[in-house]
Amino acid sequence: MSILTGGDQMRRVRRGSLKNFKTLRIRRLMLLKRIQKRKQYIQARHRIRFLKEQE
Structure with missing residues (x-):
């Protein structure tokens, strides 16, 4: 996984779709x-x- 997608995931979690992330x-x-x-x-x-x- 690249750093870019990881950062995107973090931003997505902060936006409020924590349930989806889980x-x-x-x-x-x-x-x-x-x-x-x-x-x-x-x-x-x-x-x-x-x-x-x-055998």
Whole structure:
């Protein structure tokens, strides 16, 4: 993220759309969690396949 967009976000919050800013942040957090879960799921599948091949 560039400094410009960060400053724009701060100005937007000061203008009074704090609720909108919070929902955006929550949505971003949920997206991050979903991506992490997907990564863990893929890693687990690879691990199972690897263990089966080693037997």
